Amino acid sequence: MYTQSLDLPGQPAERPLADASVADRQSAFDARMAEDAKIEPMDWMPDAYRKTLVRQISQHAHSEIIGMQPEGNWISRAPSLKRKAILLAKVQDEGGHGLYLYSAAETLDVSRDDLVDALHTGRAKYSSIFNYPTLTWADVGVIGWLVDGAAIMNQIPLCRCSYGPYARAMIRICKEESFHQRQGYDALLAMMRGTEAQRAMVQEAVDRWWFPVLMMFGPPDAASTNSTQTMAWGIKRISNDDLRQKFVDATVEQARILGVTLPDPGLQWNAERGHYDYSPLDWEEFWRVINGDGPCNRERLATRVKAHEDGAWVREAALAHAEKRARRTQAKAA
Numbered sequence: 031m032y033t034q035s036l037d038l039p040g041q042p043a044e045r046p047l048a049d050a051s052v053a054d055r056q057s058a059f060d061a062r063m064a065e066d067a068k069i070e071p072m073d074w075m076p077d078a079y080r081k082t083l084v085r086q087i088s089q090h091a092h093s094e095i096i097g098m099q100p101e102g103n104w105i106s107r108a109p110s111l112k113r114k115a116i117l118l119a120k121v122q123d124e125g126g127h128g129l130y131l132y133s134a135a136e137t138l139d140v141s142r143d144d145l146v147d148a149l150h151t152g153r154a155k156y157s158s159i160f161n162y163p164t165l166t167w168a169d170v171g172v173i174g175w176l177v178d179g180a181a182i183m184n185q186i187p188l189c190r191c192s193y194g195p196y197a198r199a200m201i202r203i204c205k206e207e208s209f210h211q212r213q214g215y216d217a218l219l220a221m222m223r224g225t226e227a228q229r230a231m232v233q234e235a236v237d238r239w240w241f242p243v244l245m246m247f248g249p250p251d252a253a254s255t256n257s258t259q260t261m262a263w264g265i266k267r268i269s270n271d272d273l274r275q276k277f278v279d280a281t282v283e284q285a286r287i288l289g290v291t292l293p294d295p296g297l298q299w300n301a302e303r304g305h306y307d308y309s310p311l312d313w314e315e316f317w318r319v320i321n322g323d324g325p326c327n328r329e330r331l332a333t334r335v336k337a338h339e340d341g342a343w344v345r346e347a348a349l350a351h352a353e354k355r356a357r358r359t360q361a362k363a364a
């Protein structure tokens with residue numbers, strides 16, 4: 031995911047809807063929804079649809095950028111040159127995902143500065159999963175396998191999202207997420223074929239990450255207030271609980287091949303449902319972490335704000351260069 035799509039305060043102001051042709055525009059929009067056609071930035075859209083997209087796409091962008099940190103911590107400590115090169119490429123991909131998604135959000139009449147400010151001041155949310163620490167090298171593999179695996183499950187349906195720029199951004203992102211999942215699984219497979227201590231390290235990491243990963247899909251459908259509308263708008267295609275179930279069903283076999291035990295005594299095949307049952311999740315923990323009180327929230331935000339401040343000179347230099355080029359172009363035209 032990284033798209034829990036939670037309500038948050040401070041959304042952009044309402045667009046005026048007093049125009050006489052709004053009813054016509056609304057009918058045109060509804061017709062496009064009915065035929066599953068894409069909405070593009072220049073098309074009219076209801077303000078609530080625009081706001082929902084701004085919230086979801088910006089939360090997604092923030093998650094990609096904050097998500098660089100847990101694994102970024104391990105770039106200098108990767109166990110081999112090969113693993114270091116793979117991890118560098120993966121973390122850079124996540125930065126790229128954030129940039130595509132900020133660009134997609136900007137097509138909805140919001141500025142990147144405002145979105146970034148909402149993140150830095152704690153008004154915007156990002157995926158709860160990135161507030162957990164990466165204690166060992168096995169965590170890096172487990173993030174690839176499980177966190178990116180869950181992200182793929184969540185993001186594949188977004189390639190068919192009704193908003194064109196978001197859907198198109200997701201196509202490339204999903205291809206890269208697939209590499210992320212495979213590199214994580216490959217790193218864990220190498221450790222599981224190694225020493226007893228390495229196998230224990232993988233199992234310990236799986237034990238810590240399994241339940242937080244299941245919470246990445248967001249609150250249960252019964253408690254997910256936004257879902258019905260976002261599904262009617264073709265933004266969300268599959269419900270939180272259905273995505274979570276798909277993920278559990280797909281991951282059990284991968285865990286068996288890897289040789290690790292998923293830490294849930296309630297995890298068992300239900301022949302009647304044709305799915306795996308699993309134990310209830312600790313939603314109190316989820317809300318605590320998403321609302322700022324997880325193991326690493328303060329550290330993640332402080333690191334992000336510092337990186338932004340340290341990068342001020344790059345933005346200033348880029349602006350000065352762009353102004354100089356514009357002046358040169360004007361002078362040539364004169």
Ligand SMILES: [Fe+2]
Binds near residue numbers: 094127207
């Ligand atoms: Fe990503």
Ligand SMILES: [Fe+2]
Binds near residue numbers: 124207
């Ligand atoms: Fe990823």
